[in-house]
Amino acid sequence: MSNNTDSIQRSIVINGTRERVWRALTNAEEFGAWFGVDLSGQVFAPGQRTRGLFTHPGCEGLMFDIVIQHIQPQDAMSFHWHPYAVDTAVDYSGEIPTLVSFNLQDAPGKAILLTVTESGFDKVPAHRRRIAFEMNTEGWEIQLQNLANHVGQ
Structure with a gap:
């Protein structure tokens, strides 16, 4: 276990084509479908x-608010947001917002290895840094599974 708190x-390995995974990530409406937000x-x-x-049940009334940083077609996408806001x-x-980056790599069996990295937690105000880090650690595990399920539909 890493001691990295930043x-x-x-x-996750997703059974699907690069094009399909990419569309689920970068089409805003499709992203919203698996992420649980109306876009x-x-x-x-x-x-x-x-x-x-x-x-998403229990999150009604909360605002999803991001600024797209970078899109490298079929390879990577990133955005800034305020974690656990x-x-x-x-x-x-x-x-100062964190940076969320998604990177796609080919995996055996015509699958895609998708990696999400959220960095910048050390700049989140101290009074909410730990809870934001813990909630998003759990949240990314859930969201990656949501994405894999969505792509597999």
Whole structure:
């Protein structure tokens, strides 16, 4: 177990083509379908902010709010966001966001190895750093499985 508190990294092998996994990651509406957020009518583009309400039970009323950093077709995508920004009475805009990066690699058996890395937790305010790190560590495991299930449909 790593003592790294600045970043989370999780990987999953997804049975699907690179094109299919890529579309599930970079088509905003499809991303929203597996991530549990309403991104109807939106697109992901570098430098663009994308916002929508969470649809996942228990998260209703919470805002998903990201800025796309980078898109390298069929290889990598990244965005900035404020991790575990769940208190609707708090303005998180003054905080330094973390960077979430998705990287695709070919895997044996016509599958894709998808790795997500979220870095920058050491810059999250100290009073919420630990809970944000813990919740997102668990969250990425769940979301990668959601993505794999979505691609397999």
